[in-house]
Amino acid sequence: xxxxxxxxSAKGIGEFKLHITRSIPVSAVITCAxxxxxxxxxxxxxxxxxxxxxxxxxxxxxDHITIVVKKGPPELRNQTFGAxxxxxxxxxxxxxxxxxxxEDNAAVLMTPEGELKGTGIKGPVASxxxxxxxxxxxxxxxIV
Numbered sequence: 001x002x003x004x005x006x007x008x009s010a011k012g013i014g015e016f017k018l019h020i021t022r023s024i025p026v027s028a029v030i031t032c033a034x035x036x037x038x039x040x041x042x043x044x045x046x047x048x049x050x051x052x053x054x055x056x057x058x059x060x061x062x063d064h065i066t067i068v069v070k071k072g073p074p075e076l077r078n079q080t081f082g083a084x085x086x087x088x089x090x091x092x093x094x095x096x097x098x099x100x101x102x103e104d105n106a107a108v109l110m111t112p113e114g115e116l117k118g119t120g121i122k123g124p125v126a127s128x129x130x131x132x133x134x135x136x137x138x139x140x141x142x143i144v
Contacts, residue, residue: 023060026044036076039071
């Protein structure tokens, strides 16, 4: 087993951290899952990503990304925002052995302070993102 998939606490007892395949690369166009009015978003940066030479950075469920609004109201279009990925098409394997996939890749917009820009989230939210971001869990109406 890779040492990347484990985090060791102070007593030496390992906590198992599930690996989620990063399937949303930089320059991917994804949908907006909140009610801010934005429709499509383009990924321009994956925050806290450690990569390898000539490997394109990619994001997965629960990752914080920087996006540009491609379709939406004029006051949001071509603006840069932070966002969090809440759904991905590529299968995610859970601890109980179930693999879960979604119909689309989607993210919700965030303010620089870490608050959600919208007041509601359309569609389901992966539980991996809800565990990592409690504010998303409060607003989501369906957590899968």
